[in-house]
Amino acid sequence: MTVRKNQANLTAAEKKAFVDAVLEVKRLGVYDEFVLAHRTRFSIDMNTGVYVGHFGPSFLPWHRKFLIDFENELRKVDASVSIPYWDWTADNTVGSSLWAPAFLGGTGRPLDDQVMDGPFAHSGGNWTINVSVDSRPFLARNLAHRVPTLPPRSDVDAALAMPTYDSPPFRDGSTGFRSALEGSAGYMSMHNRVHTWVWGHMETSVSPNDPVFWLHHAFVDKLWADWHALHPTSAEYLPAGGTVDVIDLNDTMPPWPNTTPQDMLDHTQFYTYA
Amino acid sequence: MPGPTRRQALGAAIGVAAGGALIGVTTASADTVPAGTGSEGSAAGLAGTPSSFDEVFEGRRIQGTPAEARASAHAHGHAGHGAGYRVLIDGRELPVMQHGRNGWSSTINHYERFATPLEAARTAVISLKGAVVVPFDPTA
């Protein structure tokens, strides 16, 4: 059984096992397939106006499936590994051990935002950006540069208190838990704000190039599970059906040919959170 | 990504998108994008399609053109994001997209909203620190 843990509680050996598995998935060329899938999802969604991956209700089940697939690739390399989650309301500084050289490495240098330490520094030879939207071959970050702070716990609690998953029009302008958590209900808030706080690749449509993407989205995914536990009588996903240009509960989510939001509701068949 | 191949992914995406409308033509309104994003370029976004721009910003030439004005323009690379507006940085396309009334974003700053494509272009220049945008196949 896969148990996802808070990254702050990982042992040094667990951190190393996770990093080593990520590097191996990268070396195999599989990692870049995930980056490509994310870039493509953004592009197709923006070109069609059908918001599958982001900015609509299927943001949460789409990324849940995306993480499950990635976690499966990690576990082919090392079956002891799971995706840790980063509680950015608690570990909310540049000095967090998350950014230590023995884990994800730190912020980028001023010249070009290039990450210079840790396992994902370009100079280490294991982390070249291959799928991108710009010419930077190195992982880029500038922590706390664009926005000084990460979302506070009070913002998370306010989102968790909302009884409704999502609401019409199920895109920009919607209110409810999903849009509050994603951050599309406010300016530079919640999930979106975390991407912007990290900056560099995390700010772009190829954000999975930064391995912190997975830890960030594991926490977002955990919050969806937490929200459901707090509101057991609320529909865990909306809309239920018949909504034009929106992924309904039983619609398939591209690029997967057979995966619906309904299939993603019970995460415990795939993993649990510790 | 495991499971579906890239081609299957594209097919599945097109299936869902069939009949989908293009992103709405409503323009960004200033009241949905708070202060701090800068107000320089916002006037153009207040009515209809944002107007054209062509300027040098921090040493980079940035250009923006509404769809109607670029019907005969030379096509750079591929048909990019959002048919409504085209942005170039030093002659290379920066894909931009409109999020209903909430404003604009680009592939470089995908988790922010800007009042106008001009603001999106300027922020991309600041973000890139000398790197250039690289065209890509939006359907993989």
Ligand SMILES: [Cu+2]
């Ligand atoms: Cu995403």
Ligand SMILES: [Cu+2]
């Ligand atoms: Cu994200």
